[in-house]
Amino acid sequence: MTFESLGLNPALAHACAQAGFTTPSPIQVAAIPPLLRGQDVLGLAPTGSGKTAAFVLPLLQRLLAGHPGGFRRVRVLVLAPTRELAAQVGDVFLRLAPSSDRPLKVAVLYGGVSINPQMLRLRGGADIVVATPGRLLDLLDRNAVRLDAVQSLVLDEADRLLDLGFAAERERVLLALPTRRQNLLFSATFPPEVQALADELLHEAVRVEAESQLEAVPDIEQKTIAVDAPRRTELLRHLVQQGGWRRVLVFVATRYATEHVAHKLAGRGVQAAALHGDMSQSQRTRVLQDLREGAVNVLVTTDLAARGIDVPGLAVVVNYDLPRSPDDYVHRIGRTARAGARGVSVSFVSAGTEAHMRLIEKRQGLHLPREQVAGFEPVDVVPPVSPDAGVGGIKGRRPSKKDKLRAAAAKARGD
Template identity: 50%
Template sequence: MSFASLGLNADILRAIAEEGYSTPTPIQTQAIPAVLKGGDILAGAQTGTGKTAGFTLPLLQKLSANPKVVTGRRPVRALILTPTRELAAQVFESVRTYGKYLPLRSTVVFGGVSANPQMMKLRGGVDILVATPGRLLDLVQQNAVVLKEVEVLVLDEADRMLDMGFIHDIKRVLALLPKQRQNLLFSATFSNEIKDLADKLLNKPTLIEVARRNTASERIEQTVHPVDRNRKRELLTHLIKQGDWQQVLIFTRTKHGANKLTEQLSTDGISAAAIHGNKSQGARTKALDDFKKGAIRALVATDIAARGIDIDQLPHVVNYELPNVPEDYVHRIGRTGRAESEGVAVSLVCVDEDKFLRDIEKLIKRDIPKEVIEGFEPDPSIKPEPIVLGRSMTIGRNNGGGNGGSNNGGSRRPTLGAKPKPKTAGNGGKSSGGNNPSAKKPQGATRRSKPKKPVVKIG
């Protein structure tokens, strides 16, 4: 099947060809005709499947095929909401790339940078707006943007938006939109909260799934290397040097951990940079650009900051620390094995993380192969210790062994010890080194306060 057979016009096909693409991915084959048909869509596709083009291409086709004649400032006709700045920038780049031969205007707005240039762009009028919820609502309050004529709403990576606590912002945005519109909801995983959101938001949606729910790509070679907690850094350096890895994305649970590991890798002679919520937008952009062009070998990231990282043929992803939320494992390793490329995902797992590993394997419905690296055999006498995510947040304390599980052993999100404070798992909230309540919150990818199980009421 070709892109031409999906109903896209010559100008869009020309832009696609110039990017070197000729055959649509499975999600694109299903989503493009469905979006063009006009109904609501609920699409389940993990990262790396081409889902961004799956909604940007038909969106461009719909808007260009039905131009809106307006007097004065042209209105926003399509709104794409994303959870993070990096993902917003990536989606906007896709819109701009594939729509470069169309008479449509687009722009992106997110926090962490000055709002004035964004307001200037909006003042000139745009057809397609890509935005993070926080900055969008700020601009609405400043009367910089009106959403009364939006024809299509896209919620990209909706599962992550719920994880970050954006449900209240989403409800506020929905109240600003016309009731008659097309809704497209894309999610890498399907949780009960996503199903609830879909039930409230979508009208008889077409369901599109290109992989089994909550599963990792079959093109990704997954391996667990058991190792003692105090030898992880040594093993990581060994793997990078012995394997001559020139480009590796490494995940930590906290921002402090990302900074510390970056310094340690640099000491070991491996060029590295960190990317997380406490970094300025300029620093995050530079780190990502340096990584893409090969100026640094290792990019150390937290979960939220890594959303939107789109690197063709990224060969290696390393879980230096396993995530405490198993769905995050799927998102992490989805950075490699994208499109038709092969990828390798390595997890360095100490005894403290055994419960995390079991939860991940239960989610993806498979056992991940274990391989002990010679010279790094774990010491069987070492006992599990609680995992500290921040200054006052500990997983595994007083829960019968302290290996990261909940008290009843069955909760998907672990019981958190100590005094309750905002979540600090290095994925958008305050982490160690960032728990100061007076610290300035990053905009755009800001975590809103979130109950353990969000109640989704949309209307």
């Protein structure tokens, strides 16, 4: 199957070839035809499945088919939950847009940087806006952008946009849009809240689905290493240096831990840096570029980097702290083994987190033997599990604080 056989014009098919896309991925095969027809689409697409190009290509074709002259009015709006994902989606639009006498104008808008350059960028309008909700609302409040001509709305990583912090912002953006439009909702997971949002936004939607992440990326070698919690940093240093790992993403639980672990590694001769949400956008961009260029070998981060970040040649992902959610486990390890490459994921498991790892394995249908590294054999004993003990620890089984706040808000509305 070819991109042209899906209905894309030769110019876009050539752009795909130039970008290294030789054959369509399953999500692209399923999503491109209905999107070209202007239908609403609900897409279940894990990271690394080719999801972004699946909606970018047909939207570009529809834009180019009716490309008016004069002042540019925003006709495609993509909402993304993070700055990094917004920047990545904007880059895909720019890479795949074929050259023309009047190239499409793409504006990427996010917080953490000065708003003034973005306001200047919007002078003369834009054809495509990719934005985080908060910054988009700031620009709407300043009358720097108008959304009354939007023909297609994309909610990318819709499960993340359902987080409590985005709910009010998302609703305000929707009120600024025309009632009649094409709606695209892509989500890596499908909790009940995503179905409720789909029921609210989509009209006679076509549901498309990519295979699961672990099936889509078969070349991830998943390992678990038993180690006492206090020795994780020294074990990480040992693995990086002994294995000659050049690009490593290490996930920890807190922003403080990113700085602490990165500092400890740097003090032991490892080129390491931290990445977290308290950093400015320029700092975040710089450390990611340092990782891509090899100035940094190890990037210690929170789940901020679990989605929307693509680092070519990222060979290893380490779960220094286990993710709270099984879905986050999938997103984390999906940062490696991209574009057909091979990769390795390593999860540190201590006596205190053994039960949590077993729950993750159960949810993902995995059974990973606990390995040991010579010189780092654990001495702590795994506590016995009571038959009456609650499951705990996994999102979706025990309500989090955000879950309780959402439930209280729904009760107050009478839902």
